[in-house]
Amino acid sequence: MFDFTLNGTHVLARAGTLVLPHGVVRTPAFMPVGTHGTVRGLHPAEVERAGAQIVLGNTYHLHLRPGEEVVRALGGLHRFSTWPGPMLTDSGGFQVFSLEGLRTVEEEGVEFQSHIDGGLRTITPESSMEIQWALGADIAMAFDHVVPAQSDYAHAEEGMERTLRWLERCRQRHTELTQTSPRTQTLWPIIQGGTHADLRRRSLEGTLERGPWSGIAVGGLSVGEPKPVMHRVLEELAPVLPAPVPRYLMGVGFPDDLLEGIARGVDLFDCVAATRNGRHGSAWTSQGKVNIRSAGLKSSDQPLDPACDCETCVRFSRGYLRHLFMAEEMLGLRLVSIHNIRFLIRLGEQARETILNGTFDRWSRDWLERYHRRGDL
Amino acid sequence: MFDFTLNGTHVLARAGTLVLPHGVVRTPAFMPVGTHGTVRGLHPAEVERAGAQIVLGNTYHLHLRPGEEVVRALGGLHRFSTWPGPMLTDSGGFQVFSLEGLRTVEEEGVEFQSHIDGGLRTITPESSMEIQWALGADIAMAFDHVVPAQSDYAHAEEGMERTLRWLERCRQRHTELTQTSPRTQTLWPIIQGGTHADLRRRSLEGTLERGPWSGIAVGGLSVGEPKPVMHRVLEELAPVLPAPVPRYLMGVGFPDDLLEGIARGVDLFDCVAATRNGRHGSAWTSQGKVNIRSAGLKSSDQPLDPACDCETCVRFSRGYLRHLFMAEEMLGLRLVSIHNIRFLIRLGEQARETILNGTFDRWSRDWLERYHRRGDL
Numbered sequence: 001m002f003d004f005t006l007n008g009t010h011v012l013a014r015a016g017t018l019v020l021p022h023g024v025v026r027t028p029a030f031m032p033v034g035t036h037g038t039v040r041g042l043h044p045a046e047v048e049r050a051g052a053q054i055v056l057g058n059t060y061h062l063h064l065r066p067g068e069e070v071v072r073a074l075g076g077l078h079r080f081s082t083w084p085g086p087m088l089t090d091s092g093g094f095q096v097f098s099l100e101g102l103r104t105v106e107e108e109g110v111e112f113q114s115h116i117d118g119g120l121r122t123i124t125p126e127s128s129m130e131i132q133w134a135l136g137a138d139i140a141m142a143f144d145h146v147v148p149a150q151s152d153y154a155h156a157e158e159g160m161e162r163t164l165r166w167l168e169r170c171r172q173r174h175t176e177l178t179q180t181s182p183r184t185q186t187l188w189p190i191i192q193g194g195t196h197a198d199l200r201r202r203s204l205e206g207t208l209e210r211g212p213w214s215g216i217a218v219g220g221l222s223v224g225e226p227k228p229v230m231h232r233v234l235e236e237l238a239p240v241l242p243a244p245v246p247r248y249l250m251g252v253g254f255p256d257d258l259l260e261g262i263a264r265g266v267d268l269f270d271c272v273a274a275t276r277n278g279r280h281g282s283a284w285t286s287q288g289k290v291n292i293r294s295a296g297l298k299s300s301d302q303p304l305d306p307a308c309d310c311e312t313c314v315r316f317s318r319g320y321l322r323h324l325f326m327a328e329e330m331l332g333l334r335l336v337s338i339h340n341i342r343f344l345i346r347l348g349e350q351a352r353e354t355i356l357n358g359t360f361d362r363w364s365r366d367w368l369e370r371y372h373r374r375g376d377l
Numbered sequence: 378m379f380d381f382t383l384n385g386t387h388v389l390a391r392a393g394t395l396v397l398p399h400g401v402v403r404t405p406a407f408m409p410v411g412t413h414g415t416v417r418g419l420h421p422a423e424v425e426r427a428g429a430q431i432v433l434g435n436t437y438h439l440h441l442r443p444g445e446e447v448v449r450a451l452g453g454l455h456r457f458s459t460w461p462g463p464m465l466t467d468s469g470g471f472q473v474f475s476l477e478g479l480r481t482v483e484e485e486g487v488e489f490q491s492h493i494d495g496g497l498r499t500i501t502p503e504s505s506m507e508i509q510w511a512l513g514a515d516i517a518m519a520f521d522h523v524v525p526a527q528s529d530y531a532h533a534e535e536g537m538e539r540t541l542r543w544l545e546r547c548r549q550r551h552t553e554l555t556q557t558s559p560r561t562q563t564l565w566p567i568i569q570g571g572t573h574a575d576l577r578r579r580s581l582e583g584t585l586e587r588g589p590w591s592g593i594a595v596g597g598l599s600v601g602e603p604k605p606v607m608h609r610v611l612e613e614l615a616p617v618l619p620a621p622v623p624r625y626l627m628g629v630g631f632p633d634d635l636l637e638g639i640a641r642g643v644d645l646f647d648c649v650a651a652t653r654n655g656r657h658g659s660a661w662t663s664q665g666k667v668n669i670r671s672a673g674l675k676s677s678d679q680p681l682d683p684a685c686d687c688e689t690c691v692r693f694s695r696g697y698l699r700h701l702f703m704a705e706e707m708l709g710l711r712l713v714s715i716h717n718i719r720f721l722i723r724l725g726e727q728a729r730e731t732i733l734n735g736t737f738d739r740w741s742r743d744w745l746e747r748y749h750r751r752g753d754l
Binding site for chain 2: 043075298301322
């Protein structure tokens with residue numbers, strides 16, 4: 001259980017197989033985000049048919065609503081949401097650190113104001129483990145101290161070192177919890193350190209000292225820093241990350257981010273952009289970005305993306321999708337979200353295929369060139 | 378084509394089979410309403426799996442947005458919305474007469490202000506036929522003059538007589554349109570006359586004089602009058618309506634209305650209540666009405682309705698549905714709408730079955746007694 005096998009590599013890019021209690025994940029893979037125990041706007045059967053192998057749940061959101069005890073009483077997040085496959089929960093760290101001005105960070109944990117009822121709550125490394133254990137995903141994430149993208153060295157160092165101390169506490173509490181049950185769950189640590197190469201290196205070293213781990217995440221990226229900076233951090237980490245462990249780049253991303261990340265050895269990604277853009281009528285397509293509200297699409301009988309195999313593209317016209325958005329019909333939000341999710345999942349599938357047949361480098365370079373040349377439609 | 382066969386009757390209740398260009402409708406049947414070319418919140422495949430045999434489109438809404446020329450350019454309402462089965466469009470009459478203060482009625486037609494851009498538009502009997510022909514449903518409805526429920530005799534008589542004069546114009550224009558094409562569409566008239574027995578009788582006589590018709594609708598009911606009044610009007614019409622013609626009670630209704638209507642010889646129904654209530658989290662169930670937001674359902678592992686076979690009830694718990702509503706997740710609106718649609722469709726299926734085996738009267742009486750006794754949960 002929690003085994004990861006490398007099936008092939010191409011330069012730094014990797015194709016692997018991760019075995020989890022609820023199923024197998026073939027990487028590289030994009031993981032759709034199910035904030036409230038549902039990938040926004042989608043039915044779990046639609047997520048499955050889009051090819052998703054693993055779905056995320058948000059500890060912060062599910063802790064506030066409906067509360068982990070409700071989820072536990074209803075059989076855990078899998079049964080509650082009826083998603084049968086692998087799941088991962090984040091730790092709540094990213095969300096509580098995003099509540100600028102509404103939270104106090106201390107060594108014990110983070111006190112924050114609920115965005116729902118304004119009530120004061122606290123999450124600590126221990127309580128994050130307890131919440132995630134109650135939710136019952138296959139993979140729990142360590143509770144980390146996330147610092148802003150523009151953080152100076154001292155600030156980034158403080159967050160990185162606290163993340164290591166908290167990792168120790170997470171591991172201890174997680175071990176206690178899992179020992180009490182025949183049920184299994186694994187815990188993945190998160191590398192922090194901002195954009196500073198030696199902090200990232202120290203974060204990794206400190207993390208590995210506290211191992212072994214069945215997976216390692218890279219956090220604190222894609223939070224506003226320029227893309228070349230993110231690429232540099234990934235390039236610096238790639239050779240020192242242990243090869244037989246899956247690598248998860250948190251909160252990334254957009255289609256080009258996926259390919260740039262895969263080219264730098266990343267195995268797993270998650271991001272809300274696919275569904276968020278979908279709800280705004282913005283679609284990634286093989287012909288560039290499409291704003292489905294464009295007047296020019298009014299009478300278009302073409303699919304959203306002629307090269308796409310998603311449920312939306314095989315059935316509906318751009319003209320109909322535009323109409324749904326203009327008439328503010330929910331179905332439109334859903335159909336474009338399905339397309340965007342499938343678009344990222346298929347990118348992962350294509351990357352895996354080209355890694356295994358040794359053409360990833362050329363394929364992804366060509367793909368990115370077309371993507372950047374086309375821009376918005 | 379457009380043949381209707383009576384397969385069986387039980388007292389006044391009827392089980393029939395209606396043959397339409399896009400398929401067969403077994404009656405009694407509830408028709409979900411697809412206002413903007415989509416049953417709100419549902420995918421056409423979900424509507425199909427809920428057992429819908431025929432779906433409505435709204436002429437008023439589709440005329441304003443996206444406009445019938447766009448729908449025609451995209452292959453007609455069937456291809457546009459990807460609903461493969463039978464469709465019926467209303468005439469726009471009910472909607473424009475609902476625009477109190479925003480419309481002027483003259484013999485020529487109705488001038489009204491668009492609720493979208495405030496622009497002045499006109500619908501006449503002729504233009505209603507042209508729009509509906511462009512939309513291309515199996516069944517077009519005559520453009521009628523709808524009067525409020527509380528209308529006095531003179532007012533109701535005026536509306537009824539104008540409806541007959543307009544029917545003449547509708548028939549003429551519809552005949553011209555259909556003669557130009559190998560495509561087929563049938564036109565159904567609408568009986569008006571408010572709550573006045575002799576006006577209803579005169580409306581029917583005048584309508585039959587202008588026939589023959591492949592179906593007859595009863596309009597101007599369920600617009601605010603007490604339910605016993607609606608039942609009386611239906612009882613008075615039942616013996617004089619021609620038996621071999623399907624009867625469509627427009628804008629009805631709620632579960633009890635369906636059974637009361639079927640008991641009085643109605644074959645077809647439509648209403649937005651199923652999806653509207655669904656979006657508000659209100660569900661009809663075999664145990665009474667359920668408000669899915671109720672705190673008591675928070676940790677309920679039961680389906681919305683234990684006796685239901687819909688996609689929602691076979692998969693999701695009340696606790697999860699409640700959570701989706703509390704977290705304002707679109708999926709919740711969809712799942713309860715699916716349930717409500719299936720609930721009404723299954724009522725039609727059960728009515729048909731009991732009519733054919735001679736138990737409808739007892740079954741529907743028992744059903745209504747339980748329904749009224751249970752009230753809201």
